[in-house]
Amino acid sequence: MNVLIIYAHPEPKSLNxxxxxxxxxxxxxxxxxxxxxxxxxxNRKASLDAHDTSERHSGERFVASLESKHAFExxxxSEDIAREHHSGNCRITASAHFSVYAYGLAYDVGEHSDARWGERYGxxxxxxxxxxxIVTTGxxxxxxxxxxxxGPIDDVLFPIQHGVLYYPGFEVLPPFVVYRTSRVDDAKYAEVSEALGRRLDTL
Incomplete structure (x- = not known):
């Protein structure tokens, strides 16, 4: 199986x-x-703008959906978007690692796919x-x-699971969530990694 992991965390030595x-x-x-x-x-640019294409479809008002479609077809x-499209095309399963910060998702994970994966729901x-x-939260x-x-974790993750992943057709598997990250000691980490390994074996 080919797997693409999208990792969004600023600290390599973190739990994430x-x-x-x-x-x-x-x-x-x-x-x-x-x-x-x-x-x-x-150091990926998270914002969606007119620089995401090397040639504008329209010289007047920037319409993101039309420009993205024109650029893709x-x-x-831009080079970074084309590279990520190639990654997605070559992979069977995608896994996204990030942290949840008070209803926010690290590094605008949504913007990562808006310019790259958007099509229509399902x-x-x-x-x-x-x-x-694969999500960590305190x-x-x-x-x-x-x-x-x-509120329910699935509600918090709905914009990503439904709006980002299901939207272009992915079958979205239940998330793997690690809670109370500040309390994860060596014993807890062993427990978490064992549980994660079992989930990965079911992919």
Missing amino acids: GSLKDFTVRHLERAGHTVQVSDLYAM NGLQ EGRFAGKRAML GWESHYSARGIN
Whole structure:
């Protein structure tokens, strides 16, 4: 199986970074091919603008959806976008690693795909492929329950799982979430990584 990991965290030595490294090692040991897009290491531009294409479709008002479609269909995307399109085309399963910060998603993960993957809900170019979020958060698990202060974790992740992944056709697998990250010691990390390994084996 070919796997693309989209990693979005500013600190390589963080829990998130460690889990990304574990994911790569675990999948490669199982015989899978893994590619990592490290958004922070790439210093990737998150904003969507007219510079995402080498030739404008219209010389007047910038209409993002029309310009993105024109650039994609005519091979006019900027180099970073074209590179990520190639990564997505070559991969079967996508995994996104990032942290949740008070209802916000690290490094604008959504913008990463807006210019690259957008098609139409459930019928896009990634139909038949699978995606899974691997998420860390400092909050208690109970905080992300139906009656929790932050609301259900699936509601918090809905913009990514539905609006970013399902939109271009991915089959979205249940997320793997690590709660209370500040309390993850060596014993807890061993427990978390073992559980993550079991999830990865089901991809």
